[in-house]
Amino acid sequence: DFLTVGAAHPLQIAIASALELPPSFYVELLGDYQERRDATVSGLEECGFEVVAPDGAYYVMAGIKSFGYEDDVAFARHLIEKAAVATVPASSFYHDPAFGRGYVRFSFPKKLETIERGLSALRSLPRS
Template identity: 50%
Template sequence: DFLTVGAPHPLQIAAVAALNLPDSYYQDLARMYEGKRDLFVRALRDAGLDCRPPGGAYYVMADFSRFPFEDDWTFAMYLVERLRVAVVPGSSFYGDPNDGRRYVRFMFSKRDETLQEAIARVRGLRDVR
């Protein structure tokens, strides 16, 4: 019943705690994620990927059309195997997989150290042409 009728009690307690936080907490949180977003989008662009900053999520869809990879799965596997960076193939997010075959999705909601390491690794794309 908790899944269809009402929220579980621990979730209700967590919601009350979140609602009681000061507005400054959420403003600081938004600024933190904006900084991570701007840093990461800039790094992706510097590496040769085409992307736009997301307006309200911590994911970036990046177009890799400038690179010589057949599709999103091939590019994703290259990133994992060669650069050690995990992404999600873009076709996973489209009703027609062909619409997303030139995109991959990155996530930037990581610790600063992890994000900096990912940025350093993504720079390896500059050598691919």
């Protein structure tokens, strides 16, 4: 047998504990994530990104063409340098990197204050 990935023992213990939490915990957690998702999606749209709201992921793929960039890696660097906002070039998620060149990935499992601070920095970026 060959195993390349396995769940670490401490993670297994944490999952076992999580399974004992009441359903209300997960209802509240879902609401928290929906609030963060909606804030991220609407904020990114206000900033000029083309966004499709995810149904289950904790990240958003955002189109970057309105900023005059076609290269996701260059744009991700630009965001770090000009807005101090970290994102992930979408090309790193595709077998053929060309499929992701026009997108970057923003994640939103953060405090709402952190999301708003990042969006505030992004609002100052010029668009093409």
